[in-house]
Amino acid sequence: MTTHTRPSRDDGTGAPAERRDPRLDRSRTALLDAAAALxxxxxxxxxxxxxxTSRSGVARSTLYRHFPNSGELLAAAFQQLLPPIPAPPEGGTPRDRLLGLVxxxxQQIEHAPTTAAAIWLATSGLSAELPADPVERTQFAVLRQRIIxxxxxxxxxxLRDCLGGVPRVTAGDIDLAAAQLIGPLLFNTMIVKRPNDREFCTRLVDDFLTVHGSPTI
Known part of the structure; x- marks a missing residue:
């Protein structure tokens, strides 16, 4: 007789799902809720x-069972507050794909403008909140890469497709292009309180492509 064994699932703590202590789930949730609020x-x-740890009431030793350092904790907190945007489906024109992303x-910025601003500042390396401690700066660099x-x-x-392809497009070009597209969205929401509706987003994308886009788009 053949015996079937249910495959175990790992939740990131190293414990198979069917034998996992439910207290670990509760402590992880409490830590993430506290980190996201902060x-x-x-x-x-x-x-x-x-x-x-103070806000969640969870011990430091338990925190480190879930997150090896503050960078990993921050990355999880960002994702709790603002899930990443999925990549657009293949097959559309670069303009259509860019408009979908914008x-x-x-919508993300409208939902959580402060968090979205922090994410884009971090990905562009423009955040003024760089820690002085060398170890913390290393962790921040890891966090930045995770966010990117x-x-x-x-x-x-x-953006590489819109700007004409990989060979002539640098990382600096991509950073600048992202800032030119995301900056107005943040400005609308956080400064002038104007909606980023479809009409505005379409004009933003078309104006950007008129100046910077590849002639083949």
Missing amino acids: LSESGIRGVTIEAV LDQA DRYRKPFDAV
């Missing part, structure tokens, strides 16, 4: 190990 209230610098980003991987990659691929 991120919303105080920005990146507010999400310290001490602040998160429209999705406009989760939030910037869909834009990077489409």
Whole structure:
């Protein structure tokens, strides 16, 4: 007789799902809730190990079972507040794909403008909240790369197509292009309180492509 064994699932703590202590799920949820609240209230610098453990009531040793350092905790808090935008489907024109990303980003900014601003500042390396401690700066660099991987990659691929292809497009070109598209969305929401509706987003994309786009688009 053949015996079938249910495959175990790992939740990131190293414990198979069917044998996992439910207290680990509760402690992870409490930590993420605390970190997300601190991120919303105080920005990146507010999400310290001490602040998160104090607010959540979870011991430091338990925190480190879930998150090896503050950078990993911050990355998870960002994702809790603002899930990454999925990459647009293949097959459309670069303009259509870029417009879809800008429209999705406009909705994210409307939902959580402060968090979206922090994400884009971090991905552009423009955040003024750089820690002085060398170890913390290294962790911040790791965090920045995690944020880029989760939030910037869909834009990077489409912007390369819009700007004419990989050979002549530098990382600096991509940073500038992203700033030119995302900056007005943040300005609308956070400064002048104007909606980023489809008409505005379409004009933003078309104006950008008129100046910077590849002639083949």
